[in-house]
Amino acid sequence: MELLQLQYFITVARTEHMTEAAQYLHVTQSSLSKTIQRLEEDLGVALFDRTGRNLRLNEAGRLFLRRTQKALLELEQGKQEIRDLAHRESITLELAVTTASTLPGILKEFRKQRPDIQFHVQMLALQEMTALLERGEVDFCLSSPPVQGEDIECQIVHKDPIMVAVPEGHRLYGRKYVSLNELAGEAFVGVRTGYGIRDQVDAACQSAGFVPRYVYEGDEPARLGTLVAMGIGIAFMPGTARDPYEPIHYIALEDCELSREIALLWNRNRYISQAAMEFRQIVVDYFRSTHESTD
Numbered sequence: 001m002e003l004l005q006l007q008y009f010i011t012v013a014r015t016e017h018m019t020e021a022a023q024y025l026h027v028t029q030s031s032l033s034k035t036i037q038r039l040e041e042d043l044g045v046a047l048f049d050r051t052g053r054n055l056r057l058n059e060a061g062r063l064f065l066r067r068t069q070k071a072l073l074e075l076e077q078g079k080q081e082i083r084d085l086a087h088r089e090s091i092t093l094e095l096a097v098t099t100a101s102t103l104p105g106i107l108k109e110f111r112k113q114r115p116d117i118q119f120h121v122q123m124l125a126l127q128e129m130t131a132l133l134e135r136g137e138v139d140f141c142l143s144s145p146p147v148q149g150e151d152i153e154c155q156i157v158h159k160d161p162i163m164v165a166v167p168e169g170h171r172l173y174g175r176k177y178v179s180l181n182e183l184a185g186e187a188f189v190g191v192r193t194g195y196g197i198r199d200q201v202d203a204a205c206q207s208a209g210f211v212p213r214y215v216y217e218g219d220e221p222a223r224l225g226t227l228v229a230m231g232i233g234i235a236f237m238p239g240t241a242r243d244p245y246e247p248i249h250y251i252a253l254e255d256c257e258l259s260r261e262i263a264l265l266w267n268r269n270r271y272i273s274q275a276a277m278e279f280r281q282i283v284v285d286y287f288r289s290t291h292e293s294t295d
Helices: 003-015 018-025 029-043 059-086 103-113 126-134 196-207 221-229 274-294
Strands: 048-051 054-057 092-097 118-123 140-143 152-167 187-191 213-218 235-238 248-253 259-267
Touching: 003 018, 003 029, 003 059, 018 029, 054 059, 092 126, 092 274, 103 118, 103 274, 126 140, 126 152, 126 259, 140 274, 152 196, 152 221, 152 274, 187 196, 187 221, 187 235, 196 235, 196 259, 213 221, 221 235, 221 248, 259 274
Parallel strands: 092 118, 092 140, 187 213
Antiparallel strands: 048 054, 140 259, 152 235, 152 248, 152 259
8 A cells, every 4th residue: 555545545535526636646547547446446345336437435444534534634744843843844824714803903913923934824614624724734624603513612701792883973873782683673784693692692582572674685794794884784793893993983782792703723633833832822812811900
């Protein structure tokens, strides 16, 4: 069994498409097929169910994929640990987020403390982020909601209150508190169903006796502040999403506690460099200072 066979197998297993995998690996399809066949012969079992040109990872394939990914991750982490020790290459932190409202402040603080460290950030849906995390392809994820998993470490770093954002001139502008039932009949802007905050808010409103009327539903939470400022509708938004430059007033809910948990996630099997540990501490300190400033 060769390392190249395992690397090829992982790519085919993820795509379940020989042509697509061959293009990704920059090899011929026939060469890739022969490599996978030799691997199956070495193991004495088929890893894929084949129907014509279609491939489907079978039970043996899924088990072998899980073990193979862990083995190759260990090898990759060994290489990274040696590089970190020898300082032979510049370090780049790989980050993924599902919530970006706090990211600029965190990265600004990190760059101030460690200007020599580069970073690469991906804004992803929860499922995509979890897949990268489980494969050990990112150092850290900043996620809301938190994610649990066999190989995933989850540290809750902030509990973010959800507030009501209204534009200048709105009847509620200037209020410190508002009850949910006072919002019945309002036009709302929000993210689509399936986002944690949306589902949580809708359930709370229904408990208060009304269904929110959305005039805008989207996939970009950062756009909501602009829509509120333009008077399109009001919105339920987390406290950390506040933009001091937008003419928006935030009102706390007085009759229920709505909040989102923000978690820092990492794969416990991935090597954590000194730079990565420093980044983790900066995230913890950032949210601690945010909490203290709002007390």
